[in-house]
Amino acid sequence: MADTSGSDVLGFAGDIFGGIQSGVGAAAPYANLFLAQAQASARQAGAYYQQGLYEVQAIDTLRLAQIRTDQDQKYASIQAGRKLQQAEMQARNYQMAGNTLLRNMEATNAAVRARAAANGIAFGEGSAAAVQRANVQATYRDVGVTDLNALTARILGFEDAGAMILAAKEQADLTMTGAQTQAKQLRLAGDFAVRSGGLLSDVALVEGTLDFAKTVVNPFKT
């Protein structure tokens, strides 16, 4: 029976470890070269992934900008309609105010005639008639103002609605232009990512080759 003492086992383990160590040391330059090639490819692939990312981002940017401008324009159109309706309502209110003035005038002149008649005064002549004419004149002066106000309300309503439509249009143009510019920038960044990745890939390959040359032991040298 073979005698395997502790020192023999340790010596055997030491030999195995030494063999592994020297084997790993000899293989390390080749492994490094392989890793450098892998690193170069990975960098190239990474660059293309980056470009793709930028492209997706550009497309999304354009699509979102289009949606946003469409929505903005729709909203602006609704708002402008509401503004016109508001102006029309206001103009109507001024017309109604003119009508009220006229009704008041008629009531007042009826009162003048009644009172003139009651007092035995001819209501179609003289002062009574003068008062009635003055009342008509004064009322129409006010009715003229209300008409003007109604007109003004309509005009301002048109103006505001037009401004809203115009602003929405301009905002849409700007948004689209910005989105297109952003998309261009993203695509440009994608191009640079590809270029950078290519360069880094080449450099990694060169550096790996240099390190390989520095560390490899010429296997053909006797």
Place this chain on the structure above:
Amino acid sequence: MATLPLIQSGRVENVGIPGAVLPTVNAPQVEYTGLKAGAQYANTVSQTLDRLSQNLFGIASEAAKQAGMQYVADNPITDEQLQAAKEGDVTALQLGGPMNIFDQAIRKARAFEVSSTFEAEARNELTTMLTKVESGDMKVDAVQTGINSMMAGYSKSISQIDPEASLKFRATIATVGNTVLAKATELQLKRDKDQRLIKFDQDFDNSVRLLEAAVSQGFWVDPKTGAKRSVEDLIDFYRQTINTSALLLGDAQVQKTYSEKFEKAQADAKVNAVSAFVTDPRFSANQEAGLAMIQSNNLGKLSDVYADMPYDSKAKVLANYMITMNQRADAEKSRKAAEKRADEIELYGLYNQAISMSETDPQRKGLVSKIAALGVKNPDAVPLSILKDLQEPSKEGNSMVEFNALSQIYSGAITSSEQLQKIPGLTGKQYISLLKTLHSENKAEDSRLNREVSRLAGIPTIPGQVVIVDPKGSAFKQRNVLMAKVEEIRAKAAIEGKVVTTEDIVSQLETYVDKQRNSESAKAARSTLEIYQKKDWVNGPITRDSLPALELKAKGNKVRENDVRRIKQLLDQVEGVNQ
């Protein structure tokens, strides 16, 4: 008149004109991503190209550096170039410009080469300096100057090649140089301190001598006042002076040591001065009287000094006194012994001359008178028996006593003439002979010769033991014969002017005895002795050692006693003993 209702106009106002609606049109914000990406692309291109350029430039730079190093390796610096660089001329090195990387690499490599060489040379010089410093041939200033000039010279040359290498060189040499400098400073300080210490020590010794002189006077005369002052005042003065001087050396240990040395020195000075005074023969002729004077503090001018001395110092004085007195007594005894020895030597000269003359010779009487005068001068040297024996020159002495006395002289049991004088039975002639042996300078050789003669004569000699020998026996006779032979050999050598050693004498005696033992009569005696050995009552080998046993066996038997007598004769013949 009735009032009629009248309508007034103006009850309606004109409509108010509101402000015109201002439609809001917003220009959308455009993100110029493309332009930004373009700019970023351009930037990326720039950075990438820059990085790539740096990478490629780094490779090219490394290649250029490598090429420069290779160039230097392929073209090593020559001795001429090095010598020129040492003298500050680096043009021979063809270094090129300072901007080009290839040239820079050459400069670095050359600077390394030159710097290494210069560093080695600088280290050699520093080692030499260190040796000189250690041997005391170089001082700190010279070391400093040497290091500075060496560093300046070398670094100036290197700085023309590569300033950075020059700075490194300076730093390296400064580090090593500082070690040498520190060593030089340390040695210089130590030397200076040693010199100061030597001077101080000399001054200390002088001070102690002066102090001893002052103490021996018992007092001190102040030169300022002319008054007598106690030696203690002078000791205090010296103590202060030595203390101050020791402190100036800046070493507390030295101060402590010399303070202790001074205390011992002043105590010793007192002991020496008083000891010298009391051991002077003028102090007291008698030892006991002198001792009494010391114990009663009767020391004349040194009484005060002695009185102030501590007990152990006084004990030393007494010890010195006793030792000196004893030495003086011993010297006297030695002088007398030498005188006696001289007289004894003179005695045996006179005696030998006297006895060699006839009793009627007038010169003999003169010699006897001289011996008598010598006896008067030194009775211990001339015993009365000598004078008596001169009157009876033919009287025979006891040879055995003389023989044993001689043995005792050789063994060291007898060391004085008094011991010889106490031995009864010695004639004057024998006494003089023994006295001569006693005073012999070559006693060891004489003793050896005596032992050898006794051995050849068949007399057992055991150092330190008295041997009983029959003076009329054959062994003693043989010894006398051999002693006469010794004198004959010596006389013959003296005539021939040769130096004869104990070995020569013993050798000649052995030859003589062998010749006797191998004579025809000895052979015949040996054959006869074998017949006796076969007798029943003997039955064994007969030797000198077995002879006493045979004598015991033969006692009372006349036949055997006659046999023993014959055996003795035969043994004498065998051993060559003269009959």
